[in-house]
Amino acid sequence: MPAFSHRISQALTQRDEQGLTRKLLAHQGVHQGKLLHHGQAYVHFSGNDYLGLASSAELVQAWQQGLTLWGAGSGASPMVTGFSSIHQELIRELCDWLGYEDGVLFNSGFSANQATLFALLEATDTLVQDKLNHASLMEAGMLSQATMKRFKHNDVAHLDRLLSDNLCNPLVVTEGVFSMDGDKAPLQSIATVCQNKAWWMVDDAHGIGVHGDMGAGSCALAGVKPDILVVTFGKAFGLSGAAVLTRRDVADYLAQFARHHVYSTAMPPAQAHALLHATHMIQTQQWRRDRLATLQQVYHDTFHRLPGYVATDTPIKPFLIGESECALRLATRLRERGYWLTAIRPPTVPQGMARLRITLTADHSPQDIVGLGRALEQLLEEGV
Ligand SMILES: Cc1ncc(COP(=O)(O)O)c(C=O)c1O
Incomplete structure (x- = not known):
């Protein structure tokens, strides 16, 4: 049906032009806070497996x-x-x-x-x-x-x-x-x-x-x-x-x-x-929540001086960027340094409120979080 083809191609093109196209990623597994992709293990800050049960x-x-x-x-x-x-x-x-x-x-x-x-x-x-x-x-x-x-x-x-x-x-x-x-x-x-x-x-x-x-x-x-x-x-x-x-x-x-x-x-x-x-x-297993609480404190200590920091008392840590392209660029550059984060863009969040959605899991180590903070700070200083 030409009507369907036309509508579909128009919608995909528009998404692309707005920089909002999402890619379906086929990774090779997530295990204890790490995501495997093309043979490399990334520190995984994009999941919702807060207590680390998924790979326990x-x-x-x-x-x-x-x-x-x-x-x-x-x-x-x-x-x-x-x-x-x-x-x-x-x-x-x-x-x-x-x-x-x-x-x-x-x-x-x-x-x-x-x-x-x-x-x-x-x-x-x-x-x-x-x-x-x-x-x-x-x-x-x-x-x-x-x-x-x-x-x-x-x-x-x-x-x-x-x-x-x-x-x-x-x-x-x-x-x-x-x-x-x-x-x-x-x-x-x-x-x-x-x-x-x-x-x-x-x-x-x-x-x-x-x-x-x-x-x-x-x-x-x-x-x-x-x-x-x-x-x-x-x-x-x-x-x-x-x-x-x-x-x-x-x-x-x-x-x-x-x-x-x-x-x-x-x-x-x-x-x-x-x-x-x-x-x-x-x-x-209260120790999993205790560990999350410790990691949240490490997150606060590491990130609170950075622009974009938002204080939360949950393992969900939005880091506000603003423009979608900038959020995407930062996610890509962080990936080059071994950190897997997702840029969340409209329509999931309002226009101008694109962000990195950083989530913590009991599988992370304090070093994972400090390392991410340092990498993000450097990239922001470089004006990425
Ligand atoms: C608040 C909320 N409700 C419901 C859902 C959907 O749950 P499910 O992924 O099990 O379909 C989600 C998923 O992200 C969610 O964030």
Whole structure:
């Protein structure tokens, strides 16, 4: 169809002209804080494996054991025969740990967010979201029949004003930790303004495992319990998938009506087995969070004098550059020096706010961070 070809070629050309084309990279593996590419090991500052579980021998072994016990795949969607006792055990463990009655598993955080919002919201409802919420939440809001309103990032007074407007069936959604800025949502204040006015949901993709006692996440740290908690497994759990935790009736409803649950092959049981093990590792291996805290202090000591430094108390460290080309140039030059960083550019972040998104993992050493700081400082001095 000429119309498709024309549209596709125009969109690709425009992306290229704007310097926004992204390349799909095929590396040769990530292992303990290093990324292998064309035979070279780079210090890896681009992942979300905050606790270093993804390549830990213990978790790899747990998945291997899961494969031996359960086979390779689930073979069906959950409502047919894809759901097994190990999936059930994982949900039970998450609920006991995080204080919920029940939950539903999904194959990704993206599908968990979309499925939950699509299943819950009808045309008469109002979805109220933080402006910087993840694309999965924003897109669900745009595609759902509900009215969507957005409050200014972390601005509880704005949220309160919106909620005072007699909105019909409001559902408030925020993240626990924002993925591009590394800042935390004011969850206590959000809980207060939502009280008796709105249901609220927290996507704690970047907070679970990292914050709170035994890694119970942003909500535990803030001492709040949203009506719906989304826990994703692709970050601190070192695996992939997600769980939506909530009241039993809501979980029953999602299990019945969330289309990404009903019509998609269930997560492999071996993965559920590994996730159960990861849940135990997160709770019992406090040393990983202690190490992250030490590395965050090293980051602050090394970077705080550099222009572009942004203080956060999470392992996500945005380093603001401004123009996309400059961020790309810096990432390339840092790569030449053995550091793997990703330049984050619009449309992921607003125009003029391109950045290096530096993420820390318990697999890093203090020397890794000091070395990156020195390299970045030199490049900035050279005017790269
Ligand atoms: C806040 C947030 N929610 C959801 C997702 C999607 O999770 P997944 O990668 O499991 O699809 C991401 C992914 O980066 C995220 O940052």
